[in-house]
Amino acid sequence: MTEYVSPFDERVRPEQPLAPRSAQISGLRITLLDIRKNRGAEFLDRIETLLQAEGAITTRETKEIFSKPAALDLVDNLTRVSDAVVEALAD
Amino acid sequence: MAVEQHIRNGPSGRAPELLVSGLTPDPVTIQTLTEGGCALLLFVNEECLTSALAMRELGPLCQDWEKAGLSCTAVFEDPLEVAIRVARRQGWTGRVVSQPPPYQTSRAYGLVSVPAAFLIDDGGQLTSSVTGWDQPRITLLIEQAAAITGATLAIPEAREPLRKPGCSSKAALDPAIAAAMEASTNSDEIEEMFERGWTDGLPVVPPTADRVEKMLGRYAGSTSLGEVPPAMGEATLERLAACAVLAGCRPEYFPVVVTAASAALDRRFNLHGQAVTTQPAGQLIVVNGPVRHELGMNSGMGALGPGNRANLTIGRALRLMIELTGGGMPGTLDRSTLGHMGKIGFCIAEAEEASPWEPLHVERGFAAEQSVVTLIGSDAPLSISDHRSRTPEDLAYILAWAAASTWSTNWWPLTDPSVFVICPEHAEMFRAHDWTKRRLRDFMFDAVQKPARDLRRGETTPLVHRSDPGAEVHKWASPDAIILLVAGGEAGRYSAVLGPCTGMGSEIVSAEVEPR
Numbered sequence: 001m002t003e004y005v006s007p008f009d010e011r012v013r014p015e016q017p018l019a020p021r022s023a024q025i026s027g028l029r030i031t032l033l034d035i036r037k038n039r040g041a042e043f044l045d046r047i048e049t050l051l052q053a054e055g056a057i058t059t060r061e062t063k064e065i066f067s068k069p070a071a072l073d074l075v076d077n078l079t080r081v082s083d084a085v086v087e088a089l090a091d
Numbered sequence: 092m093a094v095e096q097h098i099r100n101g102p103s104g105r106a107p108e109l110l111v112s113g114l115t116p117d118p119v120t121i122q123t124l125t126e127g128g129c130a131l132l133l134f135v136n137e138e139c140l141t142s143a144l145a146m147r148e149l150g151p152l153c154q155d156w157e158k159a160g161l162s163c164t165a166v167f168e169d170p171l172e173v174a175i176r177v178a179r180r181q182g183w184t185g186r187v188v189s190q191p192p193p194y195q196t197s198r199a200y201g202l203v204s205v206p207a208a209f210l211i212d213d214g215g216q217l218t219s220s221v222t223g224w225d226q227p228r229i230t231l232l233i234e235q236a237a238a239i240t241g242a243t244l245a246i247p248e249a250r251e252p253l254r255k256p257g258c259s260s261k262a263a264l265d266p267a268i269a270a271a272m273e274a275s276t277n278s279d280e281i282e283e284m285f286e287r288g289w290t291d292g293l294p295v296v297p298p299t300a301d302r303v304e305k306m307l308g309r310y311a312g313s314t315s316l317g318e319v320p321p322a323m324g325e326a327t328l329e330r331l332a333a334c335a336v337l338a339g340c341r342p343e344y345f346p347v348v349v350t351a352a353s354a355a356l357d358r359r360f361n362l363h364g365q366a367v368t369t370q371p372a373g374q375l376i377v378v379n380g381p382v383r384h385e386l387g388m389n390s391g392m393g394a395l396g397p398g399n400r401a402n403l404t405i406g407r408a409l410r411l412m413i414e415l416t417g418g419g420m421p422g423t424l425d426r427s428t429l430g431h432m433g434k435i436g437f438c439i440a441e442a443e444e445a446s447p448w449e450p451l452h453v454e455r456g457f458a459a460e461q462s463v464v465t466l467i468g469s470d471a472p473l474s475i476s477d478h479r480s481r482t483p484e485d486l487a488y489i490l491a492w493a494a495a496s497t498w499s500t501n502w503w504p505l506t507d508p509s510v511f512v513i514c515p516e517h518a519e520m521f522r523a524h525d526w527t528k529r530r531l532r533d534f535m536f537d538a539v540q541k542p543a544r545d546l547r548r549g550e551t552t553p554l555v556h557r558s559d560p561g562a563e564v565h566k567w568a569s570p571d572a573i574i575l576l577v578a579g580g581e582a583g584r585y586s587a588v589l590g591p592c593t594g595m596g597s598e599i600v601s602a603e604v605e606p607r
Contacts, residue, residue, distance in 0.1 A: 002280070003173050003300040007289055007333040007415040009324030065596045067364030 022083065026055030031082040035066040040088040047086055103218075106132075106211040107199035111188035112171055119164070119188055121215045128160025128240035129218075130211040131185075131232075134202055136168040137177050139258035141224050145206040146181035148247045149229070153185035160240035161233075162186065168194050168205065168261040172301035179312070197262030204257035208232060212239050223257035226250075289337055291407070291414055291435060298333040306332040306342050310349065317356045320363035321425075322418025326352060330416050331408070337415075338407035338436070339400065344386055347401075347464060348408045350604045351376045351438075354466040355409060359598040365468050366419035369426050372592040373433035374413070375469035375510065376406055377576065379452035382462035382604050383440040390442035392580030395472055395512065395587060406436030431471035439578055445515040446577035447522030454528070455601045462604040467574065468592030469510055470497065477517065478584045483524045484534065486517060490586060491535035495566055497590030501551040503541065504568040507591035508599060514579035514586045532570040539566035574599075 022028055030051055032044045048058050061078065063070050078085050106121050109132075113119050124130035133149065135142035146165060153163035163185030167174035171189035178187045190196045200209065203222075210219040210232050219235050221228040230246045237244040280297045284290055289298070296302070303312075312329030319326045328349065335348045355362050355374055365372040378388060389399035397403065413419040421430055443450040443459075452463035475493040480486035494509050513521075521531060544560035555564055567573060572591075579585070 002297070003170070003176075004287075005176075005298045005300055005303040005329060005333040005336075007298065007330050007337060007411060009322075009330065009416055011325075065364075065594075067368065067595045067597075068361055069363060 025051060028056050028083040029059070029081060030056045031059050031061050031078055031085045033070075033078070033085055033087045034060065034062040035087060035089065036063055037066040037089055040066075043088045044086070047088070051086075104216065106130075106209070106215055106217050107196070109166065109188065109190075110195045110199075111166060111190045113186065113188040114171075114175070119186070121211060124162045124164060125211055125213050125215060127157070127162055128213055128242075129236050130162045130164065131156070131236065132164050132166055132200075132209045132211065133185075134166045134168070134197055134200065134205050134207040134209075134260070135177075136205050136258070136261055137173050139205050141255045141257045142206045143177070143181050144224050144252075144255060145208070146178065146183045148224070148226070149208075150178070150181055150183035150185065152245050152247065153183065156233075156236075156244055157185065159242035159244055161236045161242075161244060164188060166190065166196060168197055172299070172304060175304060176300050176312075192261070194260070194262035197260050202260040202262050204263070205260050206257055207260075210236055224252065224255040226253045284337070289415060291411055293435070295337040295411075296339050298336040302336045303329060303332045306335050306340065306345050308342055308345065310345070316349070316353050319356065319412060319417030320419070321367045324416040324418060326356065326412060326416055331412055334411040334415060335404075335408040337411050339404040340408050341400070341404075344401055344405050344408075346604050346606065347378060347382060347386065347405050347462075350464040350602050351405065351409050351466065352412055354464055354600040354602045355413070357466075357600045357602075360466055360468070360600045361595050361597040362413065362417075364595040365592055365597060366413055366417060367424055367426055368592075368595070369428045370592060370594075371427055371429055371431040371434070371470055372468050372595070373431055373437045373471070374409060375433065375467045375589065376409060376438040377451055377465040377467065378405075378438065378440045378462075379443065379450050379465070380457075380462035380604070381460060383443075385462075388440035390440040390445075390578045394439055394442070394578035394580075402438050402440065403436055406433075406438030408436075409438075410434060410436050433469065433471055437469065439512070439576070441576050442515065442578045445518060445581070447518055447526075448528045448575065448577070451574070451576055452601060455599075457601065457603065463601055464604055465599060465601040467508060467510060467589075467599050468595055468597040470590035470592065472512070472587040472589050473497065475586045475588060476584065477586070480520070483521050483526050483531075486520050487526075487531055487534045488538050490517070490588070491538045491566070494588045494590070495539055497588060498593055499550045501546040501549055501555070502593075503546055503552060503555060503564045503566050505566060505572055505591055505593065506568040507593045507595070507597065508572050508574045509567065509591050510574045510576060510589040512576050512578050512587045512589070514583060515577065515581050516584045517586050518577045528575050529570075531575065532573045535573055536565060536567055536570040540564060 034041050165187050167189045174187050174189045208221045212218050219232045233246050281294050284295050310328045314328045316326040386401040388401045419425045457463045477489045540563045543555050543558035543562050546555045
């Protein structure tokens with residue numbers, strides 16, 4: 001049997017389960033994350049209005065730039081202060 | 092048969108000679124192995140985890156044992172290239188030899204299972220053996236060796252598991268079955284690579300263990316360059332070497348591939364964004380310095396096209412790392428709408444000798460005699476013909492305006508770098524009139540501007556929208572967004588501009604190539 005060296009990282013990574021979903025919006029702390037993609041903020045404005053009408057307590061955050069992963073301190077802060085996060089992708 | 096009988100009853104008698112091959116053509120004999128005092132033979136095979144355990148525990152001690160007169164030899168029941176790879180992976184620092192089916196040496200030593208350790212004294216007599224992993228018995232064996240050599244020998248640390256049963260020796264199999272197990276089942280290796288998904292869509296060179304070993308050379312395969320986005324697979328040098336083999340690289344190209352991969356994984360380059368964007372973004376590798384000549388790279392005729400193995404395969408190796416190790420394969424995590432041909436491989440060498448200017452790496456702070464790789468996120472080349480200009484001003488104007496529609500017709504200014512590849516005949520025009528790079532950049536920057544009102548159709552920038560209608564807007568945010576290289580054949584007046592990869596916050600990254 002010919003021995004080959006795989007170019008793939010063959011490690012099996014544990015599947016990350018989805019966070020539990022809330023049954024209602026009222027009273028939830030929801031962060032709207034603007035990734036700085038063109039016109040994403042406009043989309044978030046509309047979503048924020050709808051969420052507030054449902055009784056959500058909203059805050060806004062922005063990424064440094066849409067094309068890079070979010071900074072870890074931003075992610076840490078989101079998990080600390082939010083029950084849910086809405087991230088907008090637009091163009 | 093007499094020896095086998097002795098072994099079954101406890102090791103005694105003369106040690107059978109070894110029918111094995113090693114790294115050098117010199118025969119491996121019991122006499123040469125014992126001439127320092129005595130010899131330890133450790134029979135192992137690749138599939139056996141207990142063999143791996145024994146090599147890990149004993150391997151780091153081998154070098155000191157050798158100096159004290161106890162030679163250490165791992166006798167593999169595997170092909171030599173497998174043996175070398177496995178031994179290195181397990182930290183075995185002693186000699187490595189391999190025996191082919193039907194494993195006559197294992198049979199001569201009466202092996203039923205591996206690992207099996209044998210101590211042979213200076214008279215070539217078997218004095219002790221241990222089967223499986225048994226730290227207390229191995230300790231006794233080493234103490235016997237110490238008594239023979241008269242030296243103090245370190246003993247393997249006593250840690251769990253102290254004992255572990257071995258695995259079946261391949262010599263214990265029916266010879267016909269053993270031979271069949273070793274035989275290749277691949278009727279077509281090239282097709283198998285496609286079945287495994289180890290390709291960018293073109294045929295590849297199968298990354299056999301021995302090819303990867305040769306590609307690695309002095310590099311340690313376990314060294315990691317970091318995680319490759321977007322799927323964050325770990326770029327060990329062994330995997331990168333596999334990509335280089337797949338791409339068709341020769342081993343002497345590997346230092347350039349390693350440097351290019353390191354530069355691409357530098358966070359400032361933001362490969363993550365480039366690997367998944369809907370843009371066509373390719374990763375342009377520019378090679379400067381003596382390594383261009385050492386590898387026979389082409390910076391002349393057809394420098395951006397086919398024909399040169401080093402140019403094509405170095406660029407392809409980086410792309411295969413991104414696609415295979417990093418999971419950035421078009422149609423899966425790479426979401427590029429169209430892509431471009433440079434995403435198969437995009438590597439050029441600068442024609443420094445034909446340039447009137449300091450080469451790119453010197454501009455970026457390196458010495459001319461250093462070999463340097465520079466990574467630039469880049470769009471596909473757009474050719475610029477100019478056979479009529481008779482002044483540097485006219486030529487600079489034509490070159491600059493060719494870039495006016497790169498990225499998007501009305502997207503002014505560009506903040507990310509545009510790369511101009513200036514052909515030698517065009518470069519000669521600037522040399523003849525003593526134009527420096529700075530002068531050419533400044534001229535090109537000033538040449539391409541329009542009133543904001545003329546840029547307000549379709550995709551345009553916030554700057555255009557907030558400017559007064561009559562305000563002039565430049566194509567580039569700064570003259571420094573214009574990168575100038577020289578390459579191409581000595582005849583023909585075709586330069587090229589490579590539009591930028593925009594919105595990535597991607598910086599140009601340069602790194603020196605370490606000698607092989």
